[in-house]
Amino acid sequence: MVADDTAGSGDRSEGEKEMDLKEDGDVEMVVPASEGLSPREGPTEAAVGPRKWKWAVIFLCFFGFMSSIKPGEPFITPYLLSTEKNFTRQEVTNEITPVLTYSYMVVLVPAFLLTDLLRYKPVLIIQGISQVAIWILLLLGTTLLQMQFMEFFYGITMACRVAYSSYIFSMVSPALYQRVAGYSRTAVLMGVFTSSVLGQLFISVGRVSFYTLNAISIGFVSFSLMLSMFLPWPKRSLFFNRTQNQEQKEVAAKSEVAAMNPKEKPKSRWRDSVLPQMLLELRNVVRRPNLRLWSLWWIFNSTGYYLVLFYVHILWNKVYPATENKNIYNGGVEAASTLLSAITSCAAGFVTIRWNVWSELVIGVITALQAALLFLMGTTDNIWICYAAYVLFRGFYQCLVPIATFQIASSLNKELCALVFGINTFFGTILKSIINLIFADKRGLGLDVHSQFLVYFVYFTILTVVYLVCAAVVIIRHYRNEAREGAGADKQATPTELSPVTADSEVEPLSNGNSAKA
Numbered sequence: 001m002v003a004d005d006t007a008g009s010g011d012r013s014e015g016e017k018e019m020d021l022k023e024d025g026d027v028e029m030v031v032p033a034s035e036g037l038s039p040r041e042g043p044t045e046a047a048v049g050p051r052k053w054k055w056a057v058i059f060l061c062f063f064g065f066m067s068s069i070k071p072g073e074p075f076i077t078p079y080l081l082s083t084e085k086n087f088t089r090q091e092v093t094n095e096i097t098p099v100l101t102y103s104y105m106v107v108l109v110p111a112f113l114l115t116d117l118l119r120y121k122p123v124l125i126i127q128g129i130s131q132v133a134i135w136i137l138l139l140l141g142t143t144l145l146q147m148q149f150m151e152f153f154y155g156i157t158m159a160c161r162v163a164y165s166s167y168i169f170s171m172v173s174p175a176l177y178q179r180v181a182g183y184s185r186t187a188v189l190m191g192v193f194t195s196s197v198l199g200q201l202f203i204s205v206g207r208v209s210f211y212t213l214n215a216i217s218i219g220f221v222s223f224s225l226m227l228s229m230f231l232p233w234p235k236r237s238l239f240f241n242r243t244q245n246q247e248q249k250e251v252a253a254k255s256e257v258a259a260m261n262p263k264e265k266p267k268s269r270w271r272d273s274v275l276p277q278m279l280l281e282l283r284n285v286v287r288r289p290n291l292r293l294w295s296l297w298w299i300f301n302s303t304g305y306y307l308v309l310f311y312v313h314i315l316w317n318k319v320y321p322a323t324e325n326k327n328i329y330n331g332g333v334e335a336a337s338t339l340l341s342a343i344t345s346c347a348a349g350f351v352t353i354r355w356n357v358w359s360e361l362v363i364g365v366i367t368a369l370q371a372a373l374l375f376l377m378g379t380t381d382n383i384w385i386c387y388a389a390y391v392l393f394r395g396f397y398q399c400l401v402p403i404a405t406f407q408i409a410s411s412l413n414k415e416l417c418a419l420v421f422g423i424n425t426f427f428g429t430i431l432k433s434i435i436n437l438i439f440a441d442k443r444g445l446g447l448d449v450h451s452q453f454l455v456y457f458v459y460f461t462i463l464t465v466v467y468l469v470c471a472a473v474v475i476i477r478h479y480r481n482e483a484r485e486g487a488g489a490d491k492q493a494t495p496t497e498l499s500p501v502t503a504d505s506e507v508e509p510l511s512n513g514n515s516a517k518a
Helices: 050-067 073-081 089-096 098-117 121-140 144-159 161-170 174-204 210-229 244-260 274-285 289-319 330-348 355-379 383-409 414-440 449-491
Strands: 019-021 027-029
Touching (some): 050 174, 050 210, 073 174, 073 210, 073 289, 089 098, 089 144, 089 289, 098 121, 098 144, 098 161, 098 414, 121 144, 144 161, 174 210, 174 330, 289 355, 289 383, 289 414, 330 383, 355 449, 414 449
Antiparallel strands (some): 019 027
């Protein structure tokens, strides 16, 4: 299994907001600080009840921390392959683990819509129930079908993580988005790190059995389920439960547009609702090269990243089939990779290059390094080299996450931004399911784990070639244009920290007459 990667990236530069989609990451949604309602236009939680919203944020962060404490999570695969459960490596690789991807794909869209429709809290409760079901099945289940149901519930848990990452933005005014986003992500990051360290200490120092470790984990997830019952219930959400002030503003704006264009036929109420409007605006979003590049990176690279996370524990067990629990270091490696991911993602916030010129090259170089690490993992017989390669692989991916999230979100309003990230995640999940079905699933080729990692190496190599070819085209075109412009190029503004590559003058108008950054 995989530790929670949602906390994989740190705070961004000023002007950026994050709402996370899984881990350890999987779906991150980003809300620019300049977007949404101004403090005067939006809800007045901060002005009316500062003590109330502060305690609500503290409680939610505590919930995020506690829900990430699952000491047995890094050791699920060794547990399934141990004499306590006695499943074969082939069963775990080709029949149990693939269910996770299929479940996540099926549940992701309903979870995304229900999160907004039900205003977050019920989805967090469902997530808590699913986590309890996972550990009950791990403790009591003995058959292959029961372990497949365990993976099914794990997929539900992953899909419901979007509720936590977006919940906190419904509790405060937009002026506080950046601050509370940092708090919530830090809480999850600390939870993942603490969980991995605790699990390793229990195994290596306490010499507890896998069964006992899973019993401890069910205690933690049961406590987090209880905490979810006491979470405050927000009164608003992005799409289906908007504030009255927001709706009045939109009605006034539409009336003004209608007055300026009296001959224009009125649209249907369905087309005027928020979610369908956002879907219509996506046509203009995909035409913008910057958004298109980073969205494609999100889809294709996150697909490979999560496939590696899903199967790497099986690889470790094959490279080093430890006979004693104390010699398994999955928890320590997950803790180290979480820490390095946080460091690299924070460091990325200080990169100051011209992303409109160098994006493809940076992506191509990092993807090439990841491909080399995958080849190393798939061919080495040294478990420590395998561990180190995995830590670096995760660090490289998380280095690009904050850049991608800012580049996508910097020119979109918060509703459209959330939708773009949701769609990117869904397409990535479909691609993961297809690759799983072909190469890992028993109904497909049913490859062993070493062969799968060589497939992932080929996958990342193909992505590298595509990125580098595109980089060569973009760089050559840029310098040719610069040579033509001559001295005019010297008048361009110096790049700023993670500055968006699309200037305001280049933002295309949307179908409703507004720009993407309303």
